[in-house]
Amino acid sequence: MTLRLLMLADTHVPARARALPPDVWAAVDDADVVLHAGDWVDVGLLDALSSRARRLVGCFGNNDGAALRSRLPLVAHVDLDGLRVGVVHETGAASGRERRCDEAYPDLDLLVFGHSHIPWDTVTPRGLRLLNPGSPTDRRRQPAATYVTATVQDGRLDDVTLHALPVRR
Structure with a gap:
């Protein structure tokens, strides 16, 4: 069975945007x-995603x-079809x-993170995949707001795609 993933971070709703873009929904x-x-900013977005997503795994950020913080962990852990994921x-x-992530997360295969609003995709020397989806609502110095999709099957991450959203004026 193939699992379809959506990775988000730094949504900042409603501080930076009134709502998530339709493409993200x-x-x-x-x-x-x-x-x-993390960096949801308002519990309303957590509630909306919780009610609409088939499964939601998240953590809190520095702006939350x-x-x-009472409803989300500092680090979330989930096993997705054998892929050990941290958020x-x-x-x-x-x-x-x-190096820091290899030391801090020795039992993970994938670490999804945020904070910078800058997409990031690397693999550590130990083989830990590091993914930052950027922000779908606050592109800051990036050319576009972004999010990431991927698939997981038999413990393997595939089809990792960075999606750029149209720039809103």
């Missing part, structure tokens, strides 16, 4: 699992208040990230 509807790496908001500076 369509991706939620298509996904078997939604992974959200007490209501979100965390911050991993620190880009320099040395692979």
Whole structure:
């Protein structure tokens, strides 16, 4: 069985955007699992995603208040068809990230993270895949707002795709 994943981070709803873009909601509807790496900002988005997603795995971020922190972990862990996944908001500076993550997450195959709003896709020396989907609502210095989709089958991550959203004026 193939699992379809949607990876999000730094949605900042409603602080930076009133709502998630329609393309993201369509991706939620298509996904078997939604992974959200923090900075939701408002518990309303957590409730909306929880009610619409087939399965939601998320953590809190540095901009998430007490209501979100009471419902979400600092680091979420999930096994997806044999793929050991962690979801965390911050991993620190880009320099040395692979080494730090290898040390901090020795039992993971995939770590989804956020915070920078900058898409990132690397593999550590140990083989840990590091993915930051960017932000679907706050592109900052990036050319477009982004999110990531992928598939998982038999413990293998495939079809990793960075999606760029149209720039809203």
